[in-house]
Amino acid sequence: MIRWDRGWRLTLRVACALMVTIVFLFPVYWLAAISIKTPNEIYSYPPVWLPAQVNLSSYMTLFRDGDAWSVWHSLVTAGVSTVFAMFIGTIAAYSIVRFRTGGDHLAIWIISQRMIPPICVAFPIFLLYVSWQIVDTYVGLILLYTAFNVPYVTWMMRGYIQEIPLELEQSAMVDGLTRWSVLWKVVMPMARAGLFATAVFTFIFAWNDFLFALILTKSEVVTYTVKVTGYFGSQSTFWSKIGAMSMLGVLPMILVVGTMQRFIVRGISLGAVKG
Amino acid sequence: MPDLCLTDINKYYGDVHAVKNVSLEVPSGEFVVLVGPSGCGKSTLLRSIAGLEDISDGDIKLGQRSIAGLAPRDRNIAMVFQSYALYPYLSVYENIAFGLRARKTPQAEIDRQVAWASDVLDIGDYLKRFPRELSGGQRQRVAIGRAIVRDADLFLFDEPLSNLDAKLRDGMREEIKRLHEKLGKTFIYVTHDQIEAMTLAQRIILLRDGEIEQAGAPLDLFERPNNTYVAGFLGSPTMNFVEVTVKDGSMVLPDGQALSVNGAIRDGAYTWGVRPEHFSQSDEGGQGLRAKLEVIQPTGSRSYGTFHLAGVHLIAELGAHVGEQDRREVTLSVALERTVFFDKASGKAVG
Numbered sequence: 001m002i003r004w005d006r007g008w009r010l011t012l013r014v015a016c017a018l019m020v021t022i023v024f025l026f027p028v029y030w031l032a033a034i035s036i037k038t039p040n041e042i043y044s045y046p047p048v049w050l051p052a053q054v055n056l057s058s059y060m061t062l063f064r065d066g067d068a069w070s071v072w073h074s075l076v077t078a079g080v081s082t083v084f085a086m087f088i089g090t091i092a093a094y095s096i097v098r099f100r101t102g103g104d105h106l107a108i109w110i111i112s113q114r115m116i117p118p119i120c121v122a123f124p125i126f127l128l129y130v131s132w133q134i135v136d137t138y139v140g141l142i143l144l145y146t147a148f149n150v151p152y153v154t155w156m157m158r159g160y161i162q163e164i165p166l167e168l169e170q171s172a173m174v175d176g177l178t179r180w181s182v183l184w185k186v187v188m189p190m191a192r193a194g195l196f197a198t199a200v201f202t203f204i205f206a207w208n209d210f211l212f213a214l215i216l217t218k219s220e221v222v223t224y225t226v227k228v229t230g231y232f233g234s235q236s237t238f239w240s241k242i243g244a245m246s247m248l249g250v251l252p253m254i255l256v257v258g259t260m261q262r263f264i265v266r267g268i269s270l271g272a273v274k275g
Numbered sequence: 276m277p278d279l280c281l282t283d284i285n286k287y288y289g290d291v292h293a294v295k296n297v298s299l300e301v302p303s304g305e306f307v308v309l310v311g312p313s314g315c316g317k318s319t320l321l322r323s324i325a326g327l328e329d330i331s332d333g334d335i336k337l338g339q340r341s342i343a344g345l346a347p348r349d350r351n352i353a354m355v356f357q358s359y360a361l362y363p364y365l366s367v368y369e370n371i372a373f374g375l376r377a378r379k380t381p382q383a384e385i386d387r388q389v390a391w392a393s394d395v396l397d398i399g400d401y402l403k404r405f406p407r408e409l410s411g412g413q414r415q416r417v418a419i420g421r422a423i424v425r426d427a428d429l430f431l432f433d434e435p436l437s438n439l440d441a442k443l444r445d446g447m448r449e450e451i452k453r454l455h456e457k458l459g460k461t462f463i464y465v466t467h468d469q470i471e472a473m474t475l476a477q478r479i480i481l482l483r484d485g486e487i488e489q490a491g492a493p494l495d496l497f498e499r500p501n502n503t504y505v506a507g508f509l510g511s512p513t514m515n516f517v518e519v520t521v522k523d524g525s526m527v528l529p530d531g532q533a534l535s536v537n538g539a540i541r542d543g544a545y546t547w548g549v550r551p552e553h554f555s556q557s558d559e560g561g562q563g564l565r566a567k568l569e570v571i572q573p574t575g576s577r578s579y580g581t582f583h584l585a586g587v588h589l590i591a592e593l594g595a596h597v598g599e600q601d602r603r604e605v606t607l608s609v610a611l612e613r614t615v616f617f618d619k620a621s622g623k624a625v626g
Contacts, residue, residue, distance in 0.1 A: 170327050171360035175374035175425070176348040189364045 028250060035059070035243030042239050058244035067241075070227035071248045076138060077223065078206035081145035086199050088146070089153025090191075094183060096154070097161045098169075111155045118148075118211055126215050136218040144216065145206040152205070153198055160194030160267075161187060197267025200260050204253065224249045276303040277338025277428055279324070279461060285332035286319055286485075293319045294330075295485040306455050306462045308476035311508075313467055316485035321431050321465045325354050337428055348377075353427035357434040359418040361406040367393075368402040371420045378425075392420040395457065396450075412443045419451075423458065432464040436471065448474055469509050473497065481505055498613070503622040506548045506615060512579055515589045518619065519547045530585030532564055534611065540626060544619040551579060553614055554591035554607045563606040571597055582607065 034042060036055050041048040062068045092110075095101040102109070125144065126135070134140035164187060172186045173179075188195065213223040228245045231238040257264065279301040286294035294316045301307050309317040322328040324335060326347035335343045342350045353374070361370050369376075371392055375385045393399040396416040406414055415435060422430055432451070436444045452475055455462050466472055472479050473493045480490045489501045493509075500506035506514045519526050524538040526547065557563065566582035566589065578597045582589045591607055616625050 165358060165360070167356045167358050167360040168362065170325075170347070171354065171356055171421075172373070172377070173347040174325055174327070174350075174352060174354045175421070176377035178346075178348065181377070186362065189362070192364070 031243050031246050031250065033243075034239055035247045037240060037243075039240065058240040059248075062241065062244055062248070067227055067245065068248065070222050070224040070245075071252075073138075073221045074207055074223040074225070074249070075252065077141040077145060077221070078203050080138075081142045081149060081206050082199055082203045084142065084146040085149035085153050085202050086195070089150045089198075090157045090187075090195070091183070092150070092154045093157035093161050094187060096158055098166075107155060107158055110151045113148075113151045122211060122215050125212070129216055135216055136220045138221055140216055141213065141221060141223070144212055145209065149202045149205055153202055156198040156201075157191065157194065160191040160198075164190045193263050193266040195267075196260050196263035200256055200264055203256065207249075207253065276460065277340070278302050279429060279463075280336040281320075281324070281333065282336070283333040284320065284323060284330050284335070286316070286323060286328065287331045293485050294323070297333075297482075297485070297487055299480065299487070299490075301461055301463065303461055304459050306452075306464065306475060306477045307480060308464045308466060308472040308478070309480045309482060310466055310469060310472035310476075311482035311488075314484075315482040317465045317467075317482050318433060319485075320482070321433055321463060324429070324463065325352055325431055326350050350429075351427050352429045352431060353422035353425050354431040354433065355418050355422050355435045357437055359406075359414045359438075361414055361417055361421075363406050365405075366402065367398065367404055367406070367409070367417050370406065370417055371402075371424055374421060374425045388424040389420075392424045395423070395454070396420050411439050412447065415439060415443075415447060419454070423454070428461070430458075430460055430462045432462065434466055435464075437466070437468070444471075451475060469511065473509065481508060499624070500548070500615060501624055503546055503548065503617050506617070506624075510550055512551050512590045514548045514550050514615075515587075516617075517547045517549065517584075517587055517589070518544070520544050521616075528564070528584065529587060532584075534562055534564070534609065536611065540616050545625070546617040546619050546622065548615040548617060549589075549609060550613075551590045551592040553610045554589070554593075555610075556580075556591070556593050556597070556601075556605055557608045562611060563608045565604055565606055567604045568597075568602050571599075571602070573597075 033049075033051055035058055037048065037051045038055050041051055092101075096107055129135045129140050132140075134143070168190065169182050169186050172182050177185060208225065209223070210225040210229075213226045214229070217223065217226060224245060228242055228249070231241045231245070279299075281297060281299040284294055284297045285292070297316075297320060299307075309320060311317050319328055323330045326342070326345060326349075330343060333343070334341055337350070362373065365373065368389055371389045372385045375388060380388075389402070390399075393402060396419060398413060398416050398420060401409060401413060401417075406417065409417065415438075418435070435451075436447050439447060448471060451462075451464075455475075464471075464475060472481075476493050478490060479493050479496050481488045481496065483504055489496055489505045496505060497509050500509070503516060507516070517528060519528055520543070521527070521536060521540045522542050524536060525533045526536050526540070526545075527533045564584065566584045568580045569583050569588075570581040571593075572579040572581075573595065575595065577595050578593045580591050580593045580597060580601075582591060589607075593601075617623060618625055
């Protein structure tokens with residue numbers, strides 16, 4: 001009786017987990033499936049759940065036409081801006097925590113920048129960029145993503161740095177380190193999990209941005225998010241190209257999150273429970 | 276090795292005057308303990324020496340060199356922290372080598388120093404482990420190891436034993452004392468525990484409210500306290516204080532009993548300080564007090580008895596085998612020459 005009960009519970013648990021997994025993974029699967037389907041399969045009804053063969057022609061078209069470069073543009077803008085934002089945000093957070101820079105309120109002022117609806121500032125920024133002549137350039141997008149992510153990084157890293165015992169840093173200073181080397185050799189390793197988690201989210205924010213990329217780029221540095229929209233037409237919609245381009249956008253995320261999963265989970269839960 | 280010299284150190288935190296005009300000279304090789312209750316400024320003083328706090332006023336000299344304005348790393352001081360301050364992401368070896376690496380010591384020298392320190396502290400078996408895999412006592416040793424591998428002019432200890440349990444603390448106390456003898460370096464040690472202060476120090480600096488209350492050899496402070504504060508801080512159980520008046524060569528206790536003080540003390544009102552061990556129980560007469568034994572606390576080697584004497588409770592050290600049958604009025608003889616008289620108004624010792 002007890003055995004049966006236990007087996008029943010396990011089955012139920014696995015079934016629930018399976019259902020949740022399917023709900024979350026199905027859209028990604030469907031995207032992947034569309035990207036390798038033939039046009040007939042895409043439009044057929046009832047839908048084809050499993051494509052009969054792997055048809056990579058959409059991917060080939062993307063690479064042949066040079067559209068795939070947009071993924072590279074996204075990678076560069078998101079990657080470089082993440083490095084900048086992490087650097088600036090971390091030292092800003094260190095300064096706020098250890099030197100009480102800006103008193104009690106600076107941190108909340110900084111994070112309040114995130115509360116402005118981006119669309120409100122999009123056009124002023126566009127006009128500014130026009131006069132600076134950095135529309136449709138790497139510099140323009142990197143500058144913007146850095147500016148938008150620094151508050152987030154500062155806010156997150158502030159929490160992680162606060163958890164580092166002060167005595168660790170003081171001990172290092174007595175032992176012969178400068179402030180900068182304390183930051184590098186004590187604060188960074190101590191906040192490693194938080195650092196990685198924050199960097200991943202920062203990267204994702206920049207990677208997924210559509211609004212600013214749409215407004216601030218034309219033809220040179222078009223990101224993949226903007227490129228995808230070009231395949232929706234008034235006459236025809238290129239579903240397989242949309243699917244293929246979207247997959248190119250999803251893959252780096254799967255890679256990043258997959259390899260960093262350990263740190264992300266630890267980084268997120270670090271701030272949640274105070275030890 | 277240079278002497279340490281503090282001159283008129285002041286430290287303010289806003290309106291709070293945490294350290295008041297402290298001057299102190301520590302000759303090379305001395306073991307000095309700064310002791311006092313929490314908030315007395317002892318840690319602030321230690322951290323000022325290390326450079327972790329800026330002093331508001333005064334000067335700190337190591338030998339001929341003024342170190343008051345220098346960054347911690349330029350003072351050539353080693354420090355052991357209360358929380359051990361071990362880096363969780365580094366092995367024990369790397370923790371100990373940390374200060375040497377920071378000063379760009381050659382690898383061969385690091386190996387030699389770490390081997391020596393781990394030998395002295397008996398932690399050679401744990402060098403590859405991480406701090407989280409060690410017990411509290413082992414962590415403490417690693418923390419000390421990290422300090423002693425460096426050829427520092429001065430070793431500072433900020434309550435290093437207060438996170439250990441009582442038994443480990445006793446053992447580590449002995450080891451720290453042994454270590455001091457072995458290294459022959461200047462140790463400055465902060466604690467709130469009077470037993471640590473008494474057992475370790477060559478000289479105790481007793482602080483209160485940011486000022487030095489009394490400084491001297493442990494037994495000097497214990498036997499000849501300057502005032503009631505020092506007398507009450509050192510010793511466990513604490514010294515008994517009784518309000519007495521002296522008139523015509525005899526001391527009158529609150530309940531009217533009198534003891535002869537042979538004219539050694541002038542007439543007046545005093546606080547009489549008598550330690551538990553100054554009493555002994557005897558039913559014979561002589562210089563004795565009659566008092567009722569109310570509570571007995573046996574510790575094994577001896578028992579402490581609480582006596583009631585006209586509204587005052589006195590603790591006296593008694594034989595180990597004092598039992599229920601002794602809970603009655605008995606005669607306590609007093610070693611009067613060892614007791615201390617304090618001026619009632621000022622609390623300062625007289626005579």
